[in-house]
Amino acid sequence: MGIRTVIALGLLTPLAAVFAQDSNDVVDLIDSRYESTAKIARDIWEYAEVGYQETKSSNLLQATLNAEGFSIQAGVAKIPTAFVAIYGSGEPVIAILAEFDALPGINQDSVPTRLLIDEKAAGHACGHNLFAAGSIGAAIAVKHWLEESGSSGTLKLLGTPAEEGGSGKVYMVRDGLFDDVDVALTWHPGDNNSASASTTLANRSGKFRFRGISAHAAAAPENARSALDGVEAFNHMINMMREHVPQETRIHYVITDGGNAPNVVPDFAEVYYYVRHPDAEIVKDIWARLENAAKGAAMGTGVDVDWEIIHGNYAVMLNETLSVMMDEKLRLVGGVQYNEYEQSFAEEIYRSFDRPKHALGSQEEIQPYTVDQTYASTDVGDVSVAVPTVGLNTATWVPGTSAHSWQSVAASGMTIGYKGAQVAAKTMALAAIELMENEALIIAARLEFETKRGADFEYDSLLGDRPPPLDYRN
Secondary structure (H helix, E strand, O other), rough: OHHHHHHHHEEEEEEHHHOOHHHHHHHHHHHHHHHHHHHHHHHHHHHEOOOOOOOHHHHHHHHHHHOOOOOEEEEEOOOOOOOOOEEEEEOOOOEEEEEEOEEEEOOOOOOOOOOOOOOEEEEOOOOOOHHHHHHHHHHHHHHHHHHHHHHOOEEEEEEEEHHHHHOOOHHHHOOOOOOOOEEOOOOOOOOEEOOEEEEEEEEEEEEEEOOOOEEEEEOHHHOOOOOOHHHHHHHHHHHHHHOOOOOOOOEEEEEEEEOOOOOOOOEEEEEEEEEEEHHHHHHHHHHHHHHHHHHHHHHHHOOOOEEEEEEEEEEOOOOOHHHHHHHHHHHHOOOOOOOOOHHHHHHHHOOOOOOOOOOOHHOOOOHHHHHHOOOOOOHHHHHHHOOOOOOOOEEEOOOOOOOOOOOHEEEHHHHHHHHHHHHHHHHHHHHHHHHHHHHHHHHHHHHHHHHHOOOOOOHHHHHHOOOOOOOOOO
């Protein structure tokens, strides 16, 4: 269902009629909680805990929501750091997602020049500290609205660990935690403000482990069989395969273990692969070719191989009915305004970019509404095929910043990031209230969802029936 159909059916009630005082009260409440939201964001930024190890981050979020009167279900889906916080009762049931894992191998202080923090092994280069803080801010605002308005409705905030390669949400979908949800709301830090309908790539990852025989590399090489040879042969075969896969495919890898000393033939080596494509079925087909190549590489080098699927995500299924509504709310809230210090910080960061996509100053604007394809992947994709789902991006980073960069870590730990999280909190809170008051909108979103998903759809997780890989970052 497209924009014209939604408007023609009259499913988007004019803002002036629906919100009036409600929107002002919600925005004012979120503004009044700025210091609390900023502290949550900074604390999680300092913790910088990687996937499935986010104990302090998860505990902080749970404690904050518990103090606001939410009931907490901790350790859901067999994940110690996953949780569900619930407030209210009855229908509709609106979910807000909150991520909080950091990325390993990136380190940066919250300053506009490259500066490492001693002995810190991870950083919030994707801004999930802001993701969590903004979602908490939205949830608390909606809770107060439910309380003061006496409206029917249930709010569920889902604390979703290990988005970065761990597919935490997939296990939560698989365990039925979205079965009673009418609509799920999400957002993500970025370098611009947009509620465009953006889909992603489906993906699957896995670690291929080769096992050989070690020996002295000079004195007795004939007695050895190199596990690293197996990895290198495998990688070479996959690099040749790149010419013969569908154009939209992305394949990338890193050798996570290649031995320790040149004069010792390694008896163990490991390589970690990602495969991506818009279509989950094509991801499965390409993955089968990887498995065959791994077998061939092992046979050719005289070693053994096994593999473990680490994670897998569907592409995000768009719901334009909801995206149009979210775009409307974002335009009501507006963009991010810098103070003098933030402007100076941003100018310094901006000088570090080569051909930035967005101009400095665009953080104040809302990008035009479009429907597009992005080339990242997220476990929100699995949520979107389970329940109608909608998201947005806000300018938590200096325009031109790429995710997974030192510049994104820097801005995620200071006021530019916090202000962007406030924009997200306000927008999602207004969207949640709209959904709780506008049954026709939920019906229209469900109709679009069911039409796109198809009557014959059966959910088959790309990671199979494996348990959560709680040690995948060890």
